[in-house]
Every structure is written in structure tokens, then in C-alpha cells.
Amino acid sequence: MIGPALFFSACLFAIGVMGVLTRRNALILFMCVELMLNAVNLSFVALSKLHGVGGQVFVIFVMTVAAAEAAVGLAIVIAVFRHFRTVDLGALRLLRG
Amino acid sequence: MDVVHPLSGTIAELIWLVPVLPFLGFLINGAFSLTSAYLPGPLDPSSDPTSGHSGHTGEFPALQATHHGHRHRWEKATTIIGPAVIILGFLLSAAIAWTMIQRGGDAPFIQRYSTWMPAGTLQVDWAFQLDHLSMVMVLIITGIGSLIHIFSVGYMREDPGYPRYFAYLNLFVVFMLALVLGANYPVIFVGWEGVGLCSYLLIGFWFSDTNNADAGKKAFIVNRVGDFGFLIAMFLLWSNLGALDFAGVAAKAATFPVGSGVITAICLFLFLGCAGKSAQMPLYIWLPDAMAGPTPVSALIHAATMVTAGVYLIARSSFLFAVSPTASLTVVIVGGVTAIFAASIALKQWDIKKVLAYSTVSQLGYMFVGVGAGAYTAGVFHLVTHAFFKALLFLGSGSIIHAMHEAYHEGHAHHDDAQDMRNMGGLRHTMPFTWAFMWIATLAIAGVPVFSGFFSKDEILGQLFERAHGSTLADAHWFGIPGSAILYLFYGLGLITAFMTAIYMTRMMLYTFHGENRSDEKARPHLHEAPWIMTGPLAVLAVLSAVGGWVNLPEWFTEKLPVGRTEALHHWLEPVVGHATTALAGAQPPTAMSTELSLVAAAIACALGGILTAWLLLKPAKLTSAAKAPAAHGVARVLERKYFVDELIQMLLVNPVIRVSRTLLWRGIDVGLIDGLMVNGSASVARGIAWVGARAQSGLVGNYAWAIALGVLGLVAVMTLG
Incomplete structure (x- = not known):
């Protein structure tokens, strides 16, 4: 069962990456990061099936951090929207060199 | 093994005190000038609206201060300390000289104080060498120096920079003594540079006038050319002879064959140094400009002592020149050409100090002819007598200039040029002492019998004539020209120079003291003799100028008139220069008494002929004051403008240097290469790189994400495939 699980995980990750790379809406970008x-x-x-319970413990940590990150990230998105009246990342290029 | 020197344990051990005393004077007077409040200088535009006048050379601007009560607060202390340190030094050195006469001893008395440069086999000490030659120089420096310091009290007392003046003058004496007492070339060089510095400081003493400051710079820069020669000579000495102290160099030089190329090169470079310091062709141009300094400075530094350092150095290095007839003949040629060239310029100068300046250059040429021909005693003898009469002439001119200025000021007259002889005339009525003293000096420099200059000049010319036949020097060749021809030629030129000397000196006396007074009517009644503090030193120098020749009376003279020892100076200097003199003379046949007497007759004829010519031809009565004088034409103009040498140097040397500096060095290298290519260039490169880097910073999160993703892909690819 590990093979299909890893394949599915890889597919999910690839979808996430493609979302991050191609979409310009900050919210969608955010969701794609969650997907990854x-x-x-x-x-x-x-993989915890092969290497012990450590993997599952790690998942708990990742979910905790992801929750925190979602809180901060969404707050930033809201702040950005309040400031620029848009969440289109193509329009936000203040840091251009 | 060391033989105890006859001078050790005597007062001669105190020789170090002679330069240390003036150094203390320098410190004290220097402190006075630093602690005093700012006093506006006489040429300071803010000081006095009536003193807007500023002349060209060595104007005497101190008088304004007198009448405004601007005497210096340390004036009394400086008046005592300034001259006292030199007088004490003179008394000490006179005592040392007396001990030397009593105890004798031919070897130099060398005192080592500390090690200066202990580098491998190079061992240079701070050491003084007291021998017969340096003793003569120390006596001249401290003796004439004392008189000039005393004179300066009268001349400079009203100047706001009075303590500063004495500080510089004392410091000059310190370095001059180091120069003549140094026991090796590096110590001499320290003194050599030190006197150059003091000369610069004193020429530009009234520095608020640009002309004076420029004259100081000119002297300094021209001297650098000469000092370069001195340095190269020292390098060559060290690399070829392995010694820098006189004893070591003399011992090594004797092992070289006569005419050795190395020694000739050393001598020629050394002579370049001497030509710079002693104002010989082509480096003489600074000395006439150096007259911008106060007149006592001209007397001490630019007539009696510093400019004779070159003559001293050649006499000191006689062991080198004895090995190189070519270099010795070069010295004769340069000295002889300078002598006649400068004398001809002096014929048409109007500035009284310029006449004396060119006269000094000319007389220095005589000295070089003497030491070049191997007549070292004659050269040093002329150095001594010249110090007497030229110091007297300069101080006398100083008292004239002082009187002229004071008269202009007190008479509230228009300030004409106080140094232009056309504005003087008839001063013998108002300044009888100065008149009498300066005539003595004039007769001495012209070479009138029994005055000091007669004996010294005659000895140089006589020795030159003797050397021209049968001596080592006469048999040598100078670039194919036989030495004997050169010596005969320069004997002839020497006679002509003597004739010209008599003319220009008489001319100066006639125009200054005789005829009618040509100064402003308002100033005329205020002309008066200088105070005793100035005429006193003049009197002493007049006595010395008159009888100074007695230190070295020739044989033909004492035979007929036994008034003194025969050739006393010659015997005195024998241990120092005797060997070199014999080496250059070689198997020279003794001169017959009749020949010698006819040479003397020729010299006397030249001197008296010159005086008579000037007396008969020049008519002071026809002269008009400087402002009304017509411009000179033809030869007179060429002489008056000094053969246009300054203009030529400006055109050929200064202007090209300025042009190259401006176009190549400034606009090309500095602005173009360094500023443009290197400083701004590196900035441009950095900006270019930054521009490329900035293109990558798009500010779009997506682009960064792409970059990260591609980077990860790349890394994964490398790790899996590699």
C-alpha cells in the first residue's frame, strides 16, 4: 500500500506546486501551500509504517505549525487587501529591484 | 694601540657645546615667538592703510611698526639671548682654536656621540670631526655670525617677527656648524639640508608678500636638484668604497687609480650638490632671488657662510678630487664660467643687493676655480676673506636700505624703491662711517694691494697659472681638451673677471655714495647714519677686510716686508688638504720669482684699471631717479635682464613642466586615469553588476516561487543523476 500512497502524495504535491507557480490570487496560493x-x-x-511512529508524531507538529501559519498568513492577506484593495500578486511588486 | 690625541682632555672636548648653544637660543626665541600674541605684519593689508607699498626684493617693512609702538613684548630678552649664544660659541671656539695652535696634532680629533645608522656593515655615527679645516670654518661661522647677529638687533628690532627672526638665525648657525663639524657625509648632509631649510625660512621671512615667499620656494626647489647629486654621490660612495666617514673614504680613495671612472662620477655628483648650494652654473638662479630675505640674512647665509658650503665640501673631499683630474677640471670650468658670467650681469644691476648677489656668485666661482685647480688653501683663503668683505658689503647695504626706508617714512615721502641705486646718491655726506667701511670692502673685493681680497684672489690666479704648466692637472685631459689649455684660458678669464669686479663695485659705490642725492625732496633731510649697534659690526668687519689677508701672506710679500708669517693658512691646512694639493700639482716646476711678480702686477693692473675705468666712465651726475630712468637698450638691456636666463628657464623648463603637469599629469593621469578609470570606473562596474542583479528582483512572488522550484528541481536532478 505504500507505493500508491506515496504516488498519491506526489500527485498532491505536484498539484500544489503548480498552483503556487501559476496562480496569482494570494488566497489560492495560500490554499495550494496547504495542499503541499x-x-x-x-x-x-x-512511511511511518516502515520507520516507526515518528512520522505520525511529526504530522501532528506539521498540522500545528500549519494552523499557526494559516492564522498569520490569512491575517497578512487581509492586511494586504485592506492596503491595496486587491490580492492579485501580479499587482504587488513594491520590492522590484 | 690608540694614540691619545693631543686634544683629548682639553677644552676641545666641549666642541659639542658650540652648536648646542645656538640650539638653546633657537628653542628660547622660538618659544617667545610662539607665545606672543598675533601682531599684524607690516605687509599685512589690515595693519596700516599707508603701508600698502610692497617692493620686490628684501624690502625693509619694519618701520611702520616703530611709529605705532608695536615693539615685540619679548624684544629685550631676544636682544640678549639671540646674539649671546653665538658670541659664547665664538669665545668657546676661539679657546679651542688656541688650544689647537698650542698642542698641535695633525690627525683629526673625532668625537663620537652616538650611533645613528647601525645597518650591517654600514655604520654611521653622530660624530664631530675637529681638524684644521673645520676649525677655520667654525671660527668664521661663529665670528661673522656674532657680528651679524649684533647688527640684526639694530636692523630687525622693530619687526613684529623679531623673536622668530632670531630663532631662525640661531637654528641656521646650528645646522651650519653641524655641516662643517660632521665627521661623515650623512652628518654633513643633515647640516646641508638644515641650512637649506633655514635659508628658505629666512628668504621668505616676510612671507605675506608673495614675491618673497616665491623666492624662498625657488631657492628650496633649485637646491633640491643639487641635493639629489649629493645623495647619489653618497650612494656611490657606499656601494663602491664601502665607507661614508672621511677617514674611511680617504683610505679607500687612495687605492683607486688616478682618473678612475667611479671616483670621477662621485666627484661630479658631489659637485652638482656644491653647485646647487653654492649657486654655480646652472643652478645659480636662486641666489639673486634670495635677496628677498632681510639683509643681515643675505650677509650671513647668502654671502659669508652657507653658500660657501660647496667650497668647503670640495676642500673636505679633496682626497676624492685628487684622484680625478677630470672632475677637478670640471670644477675649474664651471667656477670660471660662473665667475665671469655673474660679474658681467652685476655690471648693469640697479638694485644694490642684486649687485652684491651677483658679485657673490662670481666670487664663489673664483673659490671653485681655486679648489678645482687643486689650490685648496687658496680657495679656502678666498672663502675666509670673502666672508669678511662680503658680509661687510651686505651689512653696509643693509644700513643704507634701513636709512632710506626710515627717511621715506619720516619724511612722509612717496615710497620709492629703497634698494634702487638710482634713488640714492650722495650718501657719503649723511652716512660717512658706512661710506668709509664700504670703500674698504670695495677695495678688498676689487683686489687692491694689502687689502684682504688682493692676497686671496691673487693666490687663486697665481696658483692657476702655476698649475697650467707641468702639473698632473695640466697633463690631464678634459674630453680631449688638454688641461693646460683650460687652466690658461681660465687664468685669462679670471683676470677679466677681476677687472669687471673692480668696475661693478666702483660703480655701486659711485652711484650710492657719490654725486648728488636723487631721492625724494621730502625724504632727503631725514637721511642719517645707522645707530652704533649697526655701525659697530661694520667697523670690526672693515678691520678684518683690511688686514684679513695676513692669515696667508705670500712669500714674495713677506720677503720684502716681514710683517707676518709666510703662508700661515697654508701651513695650517697642510694636514687636511696637503696630500691632495701635492697629488694634483704633481711634478710641477717651481715658479720663478720674476714670473710670480709679473702675475701679481697683472692682477694689480686689473684691479686698479677697473676702478679707474669706472671712475672715469661713470657719471653719477647724469643719473636720474628710478622712476624717470629711460629703458636700457642693446647689450645693457641684456645684462640688466640677466641674459634672460630666468625667462629662458621659464620657457624651456618651467612652462613645459606646467604644460605636461596640466595636460598629462592632471587631466590625463589624475582626472583621466585615477579619477575616471579607477575611482569612477570601479563604481561603474559595480553599478553595471547591480543593474543585472536588479533585473532578477522583479518583486513578483510568482517569479521567486519559480526560481525556488527550478532550484529544487536542479538540486534533485544533481543528487539523483550525479
């Missing part, structure tokens, strides 16, 4: 995190969680869980 969960793909990694899935492979952790799957």
Missing part, C-alpha cells in the same frame, strides 16, 4: 503541506503529511503517515 498535506501531501507531505500523507507521505509521513505512509
